[in-house]
Amino acid sequence: MIDFLRGQIAYIETEYIVLDVQGVGYRVFCPNPYVFPAKGQEMVTVFTHHHVRDDAQLLFGFPTKDEQRLFRKLIEVSGIGPRVALGILSGGNPDGVIAAIHNENIAFLTKLPGIGKKTAQRMILDLKDKLEGLGGATLFNPISADTAAEDTLAPGWPEAKEGLKALGYTDAELDRVWAKLKDQLHPDEAVDSLMKKALKMLYAG
Known part of the structure; x- marks a missing residue:
């Protein structure tokens, strides 16, 4: 089992990084490859899951x-x-x-890629009592999962993202833009405003 790798980024693609060790x-498949520094800038540690199938071994x-x-x-x-789990993340x-x-919060979970209502219910049933110690200490404040969801995705972002995907942009491209965009938004940002701001960043590269 390969639990982590430490090296320099050789290059980044939309679904994976190649780490020079x-x-x-x-080749390491990632939820968002662009969270890692650009090619060769510094040594990075990548925590890995080594998945073995009959026809392939994937990281x-x-x-x-x-x-x-x-x-x-x-x-x-x-x-x-693994592919669905990667999409969730x-x-x-x-x-x-x-x-x-x-x-x-089934409404939030069913907005995630590849997750329908039955799978969301299964996630809650199987995992609710198994996630202690993961994430920040404030996550389990029972005020509302909608509040946590708004901290993660602005209310209009899922709809804006779907609209941008219809224009041909990939999840990885949009996740990269979202990482830059999310700290610049008003809480009540409209969908069309989100799309315009995201497109401006996409055009700028």
């Missing part, structure tokens, strides 16, 4: 130990494989996912 390039990688642990919990749920901040599970 003493001259060996490891999935994360910037934090908590995200790695959450991924491993997700793939224990019936019907959630790309579609929602790990803290928001944990809070939504704890607070049984």
Whole structure:
């Protein structure tokens, strides 16, 4: 089992990074590859999950130990494989996912890629009591999972993201833009405003 790798980024693609570890390039699939520094800037540690299938061996990688642990919990749920778990983490901040599970927020969970109502219910049933110690201490405040969801995704962002995907942009491109955009928004930002601001960043590269 490969639990982590330490090296320099050789290059970044939309679904994975290639990490140069003493001259060996490891392809590591990530929820958002662009959270890692650009090519060759510094040494980075990538927490990994080594997934072995009959026809392939795949590495999935994360910037934090908590995200790695959450991924491993997700793939224990019936019907959630590594690719779906990766989509969950790309579609929602790990803290928001944990809070939504704890607070049984099915509406939030079903907005995540590949998650229908039955799978969301299964996630809650299987994981609600197994996530202690993951994420921030405020996640389990019972005020409302909607509050946690708004901290993760502005109310209009899921709709704006779907509109941008219809224009041909990928999840990875939009996640990269969201990471830059989310701290510049008003709480009541309209969908069309979100799309315009995101498009401006996308055009700028």
